[in-house]
Amino acid sequence: MTSPHPLDCPAWSALSERQSGFALAHGGARRYDPAYGVFAAIGDRSAASLAGLAALVAEHGDVALLEVSPPTDAPGMAVASQDIGVQMVATGLTAGPPPDFEIVPLGDADAPEMLALATLTQPGPFFDRTHQLGDFFGVRIEGQLVAMAGERMKPRGFTEVSGVCTHPDHRGRGYAGALMRLVAARILDRGETAFLHAYASNRDAIALYETLGFAVRREILMTRLTRG
Structure with missing residues (x-):
């Protein structure tokens, strides 16, 4: 039997292995501590695992699943809620000019x-300690943080580029692309594959990611679960 791909259920892979220290577990279910993230997953569809997930929701609040x-x-x-997204991967990056900002x-x-x-800016779920899940970088203009990008989920052999955002007053200056290129390059230099998620409806963002070297791997659903 073929083992599932780590990106088919990235939260399970990350919380079971490299990021187990950020996990809250109940039976066959795991979720990020809510100070760090909202994503959760189950190891199988057994009644015990589903009950464990329900217990984590009841005790720690809503979760989001990223699964097909x-x-x-x-x-x-x-x-x-449930939204269609795309999962994109990059095994190499396109060449780009060096940034003319720090x-x-x-x-x-x-x-x-x-x-x-x-x-x-609402780039996706971001909490008090999300920045501690990986390395983050930013751009400051006159002391103000106006753009950032960093790392989030870390399944086996992969690291997610996430938290990409730019203040509305400072868009169109190449900050997001340069930050993503830096974060993704560092991931690739470690011998890993960079990946990310985007809403399928966000065509402008997907087009930007494609210019950097990311390609769509598959569609994926983002499902938010709350207490029933």
């Missing part, structure tokens, strides 16, 4: 600004 065919009829849970590493001291920027 997520469970939607689990006892104790209800679907809050890119700086971001860390705990920058966390309040990072959360504020993500809250304003």
Whole structure:
């Protein structure tokens, strides 16, 4: 029997292995500690695993699943929303000009600004400690953090590029592309494959990612589950 691909259920792969230290587990279910993320997964479709997922939702709040065919009829849970997305991978990057602005590493001291920027721009789920899941970089203009990108889920052999956002007053200047190229290049230099997720309806973002060297691997559903 062929083992499932790590990206078919990236949260399960990440929380079972490389990012197990960020996991809350109940039976056959795992989720990121809500200070870090909202994603969750189950190891199988058994009643025990589904009950474990329901218990994690009841105790720690809503979760999101990134899977091709997520469970939607689990006892104790209800679907809050479901959106079609695409999963994209890059094994190499297209050549690009060097940025004519400074890119700086971001860390705990920058966390309040990072959360504020993500809250304003809504690049995807971002919480108090999301920045601790991987390396983040940003662009500051006159001291203000105006753009950032970093790493999130880390399944076996892969690292996700995430948290990509630019303040509305500073868009169109190449910040997002340069930041993504840096983050993805560092992933590739480690011998891993870079990947990311985007809503299928966000054609402008997908077009940007394709110019950097990302290609669509498959469609994937983002399903938010809440207490039923």
